[in-house]
Amino acid sequence: MQVNETLNEGLKRGYAITVTAAELDAKVNEKLAEAQPEVEMKGFRKGKVPMALLKKQFGQRIMGEAMQESIDGAMAEHFEKSGDRPAMQPEVKMTNEDWKEGDDVEVEMSYEALPEIPELDMSKIKLEKLVVKADDAAIDEALANLAETAQDFKARKKGSKAKDGDQVVMDFVGKVDGEAFEGGSAEDFPLVLGSGNFIPGFEEQLVGVKAEEEKSVTVTFPEEYQAEHLAGKEAVFDCTIKEVKEPVAAEINDELATKFGAEDLAGLKAQIAERLEAEYAGAARAVMKRGLLDALDKMVDFDLPPSLLEAEASQIAHQLWHEDNPDVQGHDHPEIETTDEHKTLATRRVRLGLLLAEIGQKAEVEVSDAEMSQAIMAQARQYPGQERQFFEFVQQNQQMQQQLRAPLFEDKVVDHIAEGAKVTEKEVSKEDLQKAVEALEDAE
Incomplete structure (x- = not known):
């Protein structure tokens, strides 16, 4: 096997690799010899098929494997000896495309080598941390933000209308075709308007309600609703509003601290x-x-x-x-x-x-x-x-x-x-x- 350098320019490298016909034939014979003990063929006992017959039967297929292994071996040997490390996968192509059995295999390999990296004296690097x-002030600001996320609600003045973000406490009964359905009723239920916790269109209809008011809300369950018997159905919810509450930040005290695990x-x-x-x-x-x-x-x-x-x-x-x-x-x-x-x-x-x-x-x-x-x-x-x-x-x-x-x-x-x-x-x-x-x- 011969490896000759054809290009050495900067980091670019090129090599011509030749695997002789004799080397290739020896590789084929070696692989056939390895396989011979396990081969069964009509007319012969297992492991007793003649090499000439094996070569005729399997030689072409094994030839391709032998070529690839020989070229891969030549490349691995080259990189081990030269110490080169290719920056990307080397480009490999066969140059004698009219190759036939009995010819040498000629291959061209090209790649870009990784450069030599200089040693660094890290003690010379000066950094500022x-x-x-x-x-x-920063702690108090963070505390105030936590209090906002842990907001409470307090009752609005009597007669105040509910706004988006307010909490409405209510009783409700949901009906489809005039019949109450399972899971459609609740008492003293707290709902924050705009939270998106209810069916689309429900919360928007409660904006403007007042305590002690009764309100009928008509909505249509989504087609993909999890309860199949309600999916796509129109429902009417009779709501009795008990309280309208506005959001207020929680007080910054020990009670707030316990809510956050302190x-x-x-x-x-x-x-x-x-x-x-x-x-x-x-x-x-x-x-x-x-x-x-x-x-x-x-x-x-x-x-x-x-x-x-x-x-x-x-x-x-x-x-x-x-x-x-x-x-x-x-x-x-x-x-x-x-x-x-x-x-x-x-x-x-x-x-x-x-x-x-x-x-x-x-x-x-x-x-x-x-x-x-x-x-x-x-x-x-x-x-x-x-x-x-x-x-x-x-x-x-x-x-x-x-x-x-x-x-x-x-x-x-x-x-x-x-x-x-x-x-x-x-x-x-x-x-x-x-x-x-x-x-x-x-x-x-």
């Missing part, structure tokens, strides 16, 4: 402070990560595989086009051209991606099964009621797994680099942190 403490108000405030500071830390980490990536981008420079740059620039252009054209969901759109801006951004992303991958590999950074499961479940929550199907889809889809694993791996590598860098903490206000985060978004 913003620190924000949860002050009383022992008392002081305990709730401590929980809020902890949650706020965790949010601040997450935002500060994003700011520091950008600073780290900017520092790495300035520290290193190496040749990049043109195919990776082209693919990344195309993906960036495609993504940005869809952001500007959100109504277009599929790919039935004009061809999207890449600009110099797309190529500049692609250069940064590819360079940093290769650098982080190299550092992570050398540091033996790995994403655990538990971390992957957490990431999958976090994504699955975006599809309520279909979490199991999503989980199974990801398990069977290697590309989707890689999409979820990549950011986890990147974050772990960033943390590894930050551990070796010189990090100084700087205490700032919540507003200053917000400005830093907004600056990140503007730079994207």
Whole structure:
């Protein structure tokens, strides 16, 4: 077997691979010999079929397998000896298309090699970590928001009309064709108007009612209603309004705290402070990560595989086009051209991606099964009621797994680099942190 270099220009590589007819024949004979003990053929005992007959019967099929294995073996041996790592799947094609049995097999292989990544002295990286403490004003604001979500209702003045968002306490009896139906009646039922908890059209008809008023509400059950005997039927609900209540924020006290799982108000405030500071830390980490990536981008420079740059620039252009054209969901759109801006951004992303991958590999950074499961479940929550199907889809889809694993791996590598860098903490206000985060978004 011969492997001769035909191209060595930058990161581009080309090789001519020749598998001689003798080598190929030997490979075929080897595979037939392996199979011979298990072969049965009329007129011969198992394992006693002559090689010449086996070759005549199965030689053509095995020849194809032998060709593929020989070429794959030559490629694997080449990469092991050269140390090259292809940036993308090598392009392989047979050059003697008029090949016939007895001829050598001639193959052309071309690829772009991944570049040599320079070693980094991480101690030379200087980073600033913003620190924000949860002050009383932020805690009080969060408490007020919680009180809004835990709203109570208090009775409106006698004679007040119900508004959207009010709670109406009522008795009602539902009838279809004049007959009350099971599950269609209730007493002292509290209904928040506009909540969408009742049949479409029901709550809207109660806007404007007053306490002690009687109101007939006529609605039609949806065709796909869960109770088949009511689906698509018109129903009349005779409602007796007992109270009309307006929403009010819950009082900020120990009782509110217990609703959110705290022992008392002081305990709730401590929980809020902890949650706020965790949010601040997450935002500060994003700011520091950008600073780290900017520092790495300035520290290193190496040749990049043109195919990776082209693919990344195309993906960036495609993504940005869809952001500007959100109504277009599929790919039935004009061809999207890449600009110099797309190529500049692609250069940064590819360079940093290769650098982080190299550092992570050398540091033996790995994403655990538990971390992957957490990431999958976090994504699955975006599809309520279909979490199991999503989980199974990801398990069977290697590309989707890689999409979820990549950011986890990147974050772990960033943390590894930050551990070796010189990090100084700087205490700032919540507003200053917000400005830093907004600056990140503007730079994207």
